Amino acid sequence: MSTQTDVERDVVVVGGGPCGSTVSTLVAMQGHRVLLLEKEKFPRYQIGESLLPATIHGICKILGVSEDLERAGFTVKRGGTFRWGSNPKPWEFSFALSPKFADGASTAYQVERMRFDQILLDNARRKGVEVVEQASVVDIIEDGDRVCGVSFVDASGVRHEVRSRYVVDASGNKSRIHGRVGGQRRYSEFFRNLALFGYFEGGKRMPPPNQGNILGVAFESGWFWYIPLTPDLTSVGAVLLPEELDRAQGDREKALMELIQECPMIADYLADARRVTEGPYGEIRVRKDYSYIQEKFWRPGMVVVGDAACFIDPVFSQGVHLATYGALLAARSLNTALSNGADETTSFDEFETRYRMEYARFHDFLVAFYDMHQDESSYFWKAKKVINSAAPALESFVELVGGGASNEIALVDADTYAKRRAAAFQELSSIVERRARGEIENHELLKASLIRSVAKEGHRIQIQAAVGENVDGQVPVRLGGLVPSADGLHWTVPAKQLVAERMSPAGLPAHDGQWQ
């Protein structure tokens, strides 16, 4: 096999799922040269169809795909309905219950992933990412301790080597590249489930306005998801507890139909439905959904993010949220490190710390949620405790399961960044015009917020520290940590007085130690 050496890029991203598309777009938006390599030809099937408001009104807004999503006509999800815990009756929640999801941001979508992932990948192309499909990354290239590129095989079997300053592994749960970041993938001893799932036409819908809610129903052998994808099409999956895993062996159709009959609420919803047996939805699939987390998320020249880095039980549909929020955090670190003079370790440690914190919030809450002897009010209290919130218990629960517990402006008030960019452009144009008329000196130009916060100049961190710009009054999540920059796409140094006043010495949330 011949090998061709391609020209150097700033970043090579492996995988074109929501994580890979997000990180590559947010880096390319800063003018860096990004190559995204995707093994499959899109559209390709993927599970993970129920999304959170923080993804739709936060990350997707920053990516600039809100109108594309609206046009796609996905089912609007207002919240969730659960038959879960000691309460024999179904209970529900709506995202609108949390002020974090106010002003039209209290909904999400149920999406066909083939269409959703295509929208994000097309957007990445439009924003300047070079996307190559049917390009399978087979290895990473190292130079001493540093990762400096990848080898991939293209659609015609030609092997290529491409050099880059950074490699992002966003290749999902199956690919093996994540091991090259160092350390092990640690599996949870608690969440060792398996999902068996298929698609049905003609299933019932919940009464309005909750017809787009996700329905989660616990039963003897585990729990079911019931996701209304279109008015006619429903995604239905049984998540089996470890002691029931054998049931997914052998005839999958028989197993799924038997499980449905064992769960009266799902059997009722599917009473008049027909299983889809053709096309991408015709297969009954099995996915081990064991939860895991990498011991390391980055090493010099390489970062691992999305399902490649960690996965947590899907009962609250946070997979795409974690993958795209992780992508935003990684993009900030890449953008910061690619600016001259920024410290790589400080920058990537910030990504890793915040990403682990978000993962831990869901993990610790979900461990409690699997205790079927409790009722919903006890789950709400647990959520309040896990996110350490002053809000009432139900609000805290909604904040967590909507993806808004990290207090990230990017997730709950993404318009701020758009408005700030528009205002900064206006400010800059007016300053440039005044300079041209000789009304101001050059140093005034340096004070323009666009220059301070958006332009790709080197020494961003130092400049922002020097001008004392404290963005959004945010405090770091750990001592010595960074905060998001004014444009939301880099890290910056927080203002000292705020850190001193409001920073607690707390580190990562405690883990319960159930990891192998």
Ligand SMILES: Cc1cc2nc3c(=O)[nH]c(=O)nc-3n(C[C@H](O)[C@H](O)[C@H](O)COP(=O)(O)OP(=O)(O)OC[C@H]3O[C@@H](n4cnc5c(N)ncnc54)[C@H](O)[C@@H]3O)c2cc1C
């Ligand atoms: C049973 C189950 C139910 C779930 N339900 C939900 C849900 O309701 N809501 C939700 O948000 N999440 C859900 N998830 C999680 C969700 O599927 C994932 O978290 C999400 O898809 C992760 O996105 P990603 O971009 O990291 O990875 P992926 O979506 O897996 O994308 C990775 C991409 O990398 C490509 N790739 C792999 N190897 C290579 C290679 N060597 N070279 C180049 N490309 C490569 C793949 O082809 C793929 O396109 C569920 C998961 C499971 C298992």
